[in-house]
Amino acid sequence: MSAPSTARPVRRYLVTGAAGCLGAWVVAELLAAGQEVVATDLTEDRRRLELVRLRPSDDVPWARLDVTDLDALTAVLTENAITDVIHLAGLQVPFCAADPPLGAAVNVVGTVNVFEAVRRLERRTGLVYASSAAVFGAASVSGGHGVRDDALPDPGTHYGVFKVANEGTAQQYWRESGVASVGLRPFVVFGVGRDQGRTSSATSAMLSAVVGDRFELPGGGPALLTLARDCARWFIAACDLSLTRGGCDVWNVPGQTVRLDDLPALIDAHVPGAADLITVGAGAPSAVPSRLEDPALHRVLGRDIDTPLATAVAETVAHFRQALALGILPGTASSPPSSADVPSSPRSTS
Template sequence: MQILVTGGAGFLGAWICRRLSRRGDGVRILDRAGSGDLLVAIAGARFAADCEWVHGDITDAEAVASTARGCDAIIHLAGILTLACKEDPIRGAAVNLIGTLNVFEAALRHGIPKVVYTSSAGVYGPQSGEHPVPVSQYGAFKLACEGSARAYFADHGLPSIGFRPYVVYGPGRESGLSAGPSLACRAAARGEAYVFPYEGAAGLVYVDDVAAAYESALRHDVPGAHVFNMIGEQATPEDVIAALRELAPDCDIRTGGAAMPSAPDIAEGPLRDVLPDVPFTPLRDGIARTFAFYRDGSL
């Protein structure tokens, strides 16, 4: 298959591309980033060199459409995170919402039969893990994207699968409010001090489990417009610190951040009923792998 991956130069994109490379898929990346360093670190230099790179902006509808021509599916990852949306809601809407509409329009134009996209557990506010009531601009934009995906199926029969990962952690996750577990691993591996940017329980899901879910979504034909929670293992910063102290007993990792803006009790739901091959990595294993990456570069 020829797969367009928007935002493929980023953290999650690198891990998804790593899996696509093992499948032998052709990959075309649309990204504003000028560097593929993270893709090289995660997927390898040979695969990064084989990818087709298009430097463009997800808010440019014609750029998205022209880049999508000839592709068999689109994995849409391009977006900006919670704090950036808070600081500039207009840009947040342009990137996260209009950018997503550009992807669906490109799929329609070229007859691309499947869109797999990223939503977020941020669609849930802090009060309920059952009913999406976001309190952040980021969560509001992501919830709107889910509604638009349903409309594209209702109006045009275009199938899609969206994923709502909670806190995604692992090698390469170094930005965003919820990067705390990954940055704590990096600090512990380097002998540096670190203070978690958030407090409270959250679902921590290892990045390769998320990448596997996207890969599985490409393989399975699931009619309709679906959205699945990806929760991983419920854990607090204290749980992460305890796991790190098994690896680095003298690490200086502390708590002290603000409360997470999403409910701690979000259930995973029917994800594994529909995509039964999605793996689950226990927290201790995921923390150990992340620590090892920052200690010596191993994956």
């Protein structure tokens, strides 16, 4: 008799915000694991997904979807027999600051719609959504103490306020409807595909070094860095947990603390001469906490997902070099954004 198979059953995931960096990595990791994926976004731009996969991605099922449209969202879930949802769609800090009503529509109403659409399925569905370290404000970083998963929120931006609201939405859907979920709070995500947003400078510095451009990091304070691939793996694993644990847990995404003024030397170890190209400005330190205290994800899932920072930098540099050799890397970190780098709609994600 042959041994029983230990292969993971194939499921069908809906990924919102698939055109963004984290969305691209989640889609790529799921496909690499043999899972079925329906990628959705308001845009059909697969640039980041192709960069992450180092190959064309026309074969990936893709649906244009506005998460503020509940009927459309419900239809996509139903028509594609979705078993799991990884919700990443949303507007970043600058877009929410520029247009708070639109930010609330996409980030808050859009998330309510995801929960409502899952509730309407009337079947157990894995669900994980992206909260953010932005729920913690300046008070959370005073004194240099690590932030806990159960720390009280203290947002300092509209974006952070919207993410706090989403965590409350998850609680209510669990209490009132039994919709289980896990919310994850990434801190500073870096790696291939991280080309936009307030905290993308670490990745831009690596790409600049690879192509031989100068780049200035904005300030040398500490930051909690998480490799984009690791972050994607945390989301996928957490989606599984939402089915097995029930409830509405919200957890911080682990990473490694580094001072940004130490980053040029780390890059220089893999790109000789990078320390001369990458400088550090005098910008104000980030108001986002840079250390975690006893992260629950480590207790629940272990530390196997964590990639050592030096290894992560080396892998990112190698990936950029391969992308350049294949001719699929659009522009450079220090180039002004082209029309392809700017969301065609403010509801597009990054």
